Amino acid sequence: MTASPMSVDTLPQGVGRSVGATGGFAGALWRRPWLRGSLTLAPPLLWLGVIYLASLAVMLLTSLWSVNPLTNQIDRSWTLANFQQIFTGTYLVIIARTLVMAIAVTATTAIVAFPLAYYMARVASTRSRNVIFTLIVLPLWASYIARVYAWIVILQKGGTLDWFFAKVGLPEPNIGYTNIAMWIVYSYIWLPYMVIPIFGALERIPPSYLEASADLGAHGATTLRRLILPMALPAFAAGSIFTFSLTLGDFITPILVGGAGSSFIGNVIYSNIGVAGNLPFAAALAVVPIVIMIVYLIGANAAGASREVS
């Protein structure tokens, strides 16, 4: 088997040229993984950079401006007056009230979500698990406003709750338009965000772990404390990111369900934008939940939340 010198010389060249020609763009991508990576990342980075980060930057800038009280025009000279005002008594109370609410709501959803998620993941049959899962997720498809109004009907004076207490002969709780009402509504509305990650974590615990724990002498309560809760901790952290941040920033529920003395960060920002027209102060106040969430995320990440979300 002999090949002529000509075919030996020309064939590889021809092959090389045809590969280069047909696979020009794809080939260039294949040879340069960094280019492939950059092209894939460009659209989301552009979106994140321009729309999200830029608007955040504008907000931060705005927070350093002020409003001329006479003309109601924005005065674009730098000042920290907005932040100084935030650190006065009134607004610190509002921030503290919002934080307490966020913590209470997060704790409540965690306590309610765990047995529910445990039942779904480890006790229920596949069929009833699907039913419960749908029932938990279903409210997320309904309008937020509609769900809040439903609770107003339940909690208001003479509403369903008062009626029920009167029927069983107890004093009427009459908690409509209070912070307790808000706490109940928040806990209800954000519950799915806590149930779903915990359910996922519990479902992933292999049954053999629980058997091994029992095998080594642990009763149910010990297994729960030493095995199940520690293994579900990252999921609690992940769920709490939702419940905490959503409560921190929400303004609709305080407006609809809250009564006198229901000033929270969200609705105070809202009234500063709308009623008072003080955009710089609203921006400064909006920085507060951002800072709180950054601190919270660092803590949650230490507890392993990022593993659960991703």
Add this chain to the structure above:
Amino acid sequence: MTQTADDVTAGVASDATAAVRITGLHKSFGAVRAVDGVDLTIEKGEFFTMLGPSGSGKTTLLRIIGGFESVDRGTVEIFGVDMTRTPPYDRDVNTVFQNYALFPHMTVQDNVEYGLRVKRVPKKKRADTAADALAMVGLTAMGGRKPDQLSGGQRQRVALARAIVNRPKVLLLDEPLGALDLKLRQGMQLELKRIQREAGITFIYVTHDQEEALTMSDRIAVFHKGQIEQAGTPVEIYEQPSTEYVAGFIGVSNMLDHAGLTYAVRPERIRMVTDPASEPPDAVCVPAVVREVIYLGVNTRYTVGLASGQAVVVIRPNGGAADNVIPAGTDVTICWWPTTSHSIGPSGQMSTPKN
């Protein structure tokens, strides 16, 4: 042919109480009879192996002894006490799980201490006992690691240490070496035997690997369709299989008929010769043709065909020169000895070799 408890314990010196005594045990999952009438006695200090293919009921029985499955009928006694309905945490039995089931959020040390911590052993004693157990499995320096930082073999050892640290009366092992490669598995087989001797604990070992069973066990029970086909020492099981199933499952057996009986004859017990006249007179010799030759290093495995069409497996050692190997197509004579072979019953049922 299912053995009764009396058959199983026959010939074994037994104390007043056995380590585990199983009587009339039945367990079904839906229509599947996983354990279908098992009687079994396992003596103190025994290395007892439950051998069978997947779905034969051996793992279900192990899980019943561990307390992870309820039973439909029958009883499980552990050291003379009826434990049939006792939960796992109240049984003096520990398990090495097939997938090890190490707790991923705990260090190796915490995993091994878990059983002691649950029993409220003081901290100092707990740490010392766990260190001893880790030393026993050769993992002294690994206490601070998490399970996902260990190799498969190391995880296996941690699972073993976590179980034996509690000094159980009976240790259950569910195919513990199944995930390891051959070399590691052979090393661990010897090590398990050593640990069992040193700790003096009764081991109940589940495997589908017949070689592993022969290597490690004091006694073997061969499972088939939820029942015990035969229980006995490795030599008994190999040399005197009581059923064709056992003969076929443990190694290779040729089912040869002679004088109205079927014999289970091991491939290494058949001689393949070119001059039948030189064989002793009590031999049964028949002509055959070599069909298949597989060179295995230490020996060579031949499949030969008889005039009846039956295929017979013969193994010859590769002693002497390289041309000792007989090529395919050669006419030979195979000889075997009914007087020293094991009969499994009257002939006429089956006559094909089992692998």
